Amino acid sequence: MIYNSFAIAIATVETAKHRVFIFLDNDVVPDNKLIAIAFDDAYFLGILSSKIHVVWALAAGGWLGVGNDPVYVKTKCFDPFPFPDPTDTQKQTIRELGERLDSHRKRVQATHPEVTITGMYNLLEQLRQGEPLDDKDKAFNQKALVSTLKQIHDELDAAVFAAYGWEPTLTDDQILENLVTLNAQRAEEERNGHIRWLRPDYQNPGETYVQPTLEGITTETETAITPTEQQPFPKTLKEQLWAIRDLFRTQSGEWTAAQVTAHFKAASRKQKVILDCLESLEDLGILLSHTENGMTFWHLAEL
Structure with a gap:
């Protein structure tokens, strides 16, 4: 360059x-x-x-x-x-x-x-x-x-x-x-939640980009876990943190930011907020994360 x-x-x-x-x-x-x-x-x-x-x-x-x-x-x-x-x-x-x-x-x-x-x-x-x-x-x-x-x-x-x-x-x-x-x-x-950041490293650091899959073709790591009944996304930061924490406590396994977003109603416009919450919960020692094949996954620290 x-x-x-x-x-x-x-x-x-x-x-x-x-x-x-x-x-x-x-x-x-x-x-x-x-x-x-x-x-x-x-x-x-x-x-x-x-x-x-x-x-x-x-x-x-x-x-x-x-x-x-x-x-x-x-x-x-x-x-x-x-x-x-x-x-x-x-x-x-x-x-x-x-x-x-x-x-x-x-x-x-x-x-x-x-x-x-x-x-x-x-x-x-x-x-x-x-x-x-x-x-x-x-x-x-x-x-x-x-x-x-x-x-x-x-x-x-x-x-x-x-x-x-x-x-x-x-x-x-x-x-x-x-x-x-x-x-x-x-x-x-x-x-629809797809933002073309001009300076992604500065504007949205740590963003996990999920490449859309062709119809009929899915991959295990890119499959969003959508519950039978989506929950409303809280308005205050404290409630948002606890809602995401409770999600991890009641659902087993590892989650991507996209999968967490899919759990809540009308949260597609709040992907950055959800990512910030995930990182805050990790800073608090409640969650841990790891990156695999360019994607970041979170899970409960106690697991």
């Missing part, structure tokens, strides 16, 4: 003429006019810098000022944005292109401090529109290497379209339609 070892986050200016994402160096403290996104993986920089995300951000965000500059509203532009589900190869390609994009712009600005990001992207828009360049534009292009910037963006857009499984010839309206549909699908997945 390629990571930017000196970056602490991806940032974009809240209100700007062009929607550009860059890696912040670790000695930069973002102020309130920067939207900082806590990723140091260039894969995410690549997705956010792609045409697909920029089209979404322009449609979902706001507008401000005399120039009617777009505003990146995090709760509308980032939070509901449905990321693709790429293969490992596709993800690595996007990661490498994201790294190239960030490195190219910073290298140009280090060589020519007078070159601004706005200036680079102004000329990039001219090149994308096929507008003729005058001598001043050509001189700036030779110094800022905007033609190279365009090539990187073109390759990045193609890679991100491929990760979504979409044709790169889609119009902006078609892109938005596809993203809205995908957003609705992801919302339905989350209602």
